[in-house]
Amino acid sequence: MLAGCVSRIVSVERVEKLIKEQVPDGSDKLRVKEFIDKLSMDSLKIIRGDFYKPTMQPSGYWDPDRIKELWPRVAELIPATIIDAESGFLNRNDILIEFAIDKDGRMIGYTVKLMGVE
Numbered sequence: 001m002l003a004g005c006v007s008r009i010v011s012v013e014r015v016e017k018l019i020k021e022q023v024p025d026g027s028d029k030l031r032v033k034e035f036i037d038k039l040s041m042d043s044l045k046i047i048r049g050d051f052y053k054p055t056m057q058p059s060g061y062w063d064p065d066r067i068k069e070l071w072p073r074v075a076e077l078i079p080a081t082i083i084d085a086e087s088g089f090l091n092r093n094d095i096l097i098e099f100a101i102d103k104d105g106r107m108i109g110y111t112v113k114l115m116g117v118e
Contacts, residue, residue, distance in 0.1 A: 010041045010085045015112050029105045036080045049079035061096050061113035070109045076101040
């Protein structure tokens with residue numbers, strides 16, 4: 001019964017469409033940073049990260065096969081989180097976004113995942 005009390009403001013599909021239109025694979029890392037800096041979803045709060053050099057392979061919200069394919073080429077990652085993309089009676093769902101950048105400063109992949117927070 002509580003499942004019907006979920007309010008969706010933005011979907012993973014909408015975010016993926018924006019990424020494909022504005023920062024396709026091969027985009028320069030500065031273009032990716034600009035996309036994150038200008039990202040706006042209605043009145044939702046967005047937490048914007050900065051580039052970082054990963055020390056270990058990410059898990060959890062990356063598809064294991066996709067990260068296995070990309071990992072040897074990943075030099076940097078840059079994240080963003082859309083807070084309260086969906087909210088309900090007892091929880092909220094955020095959309096986590098992370099872009100993978102290669103040693104030449106080009107975007108080689110990304111992940112967009114809806115994650116629940118209680």
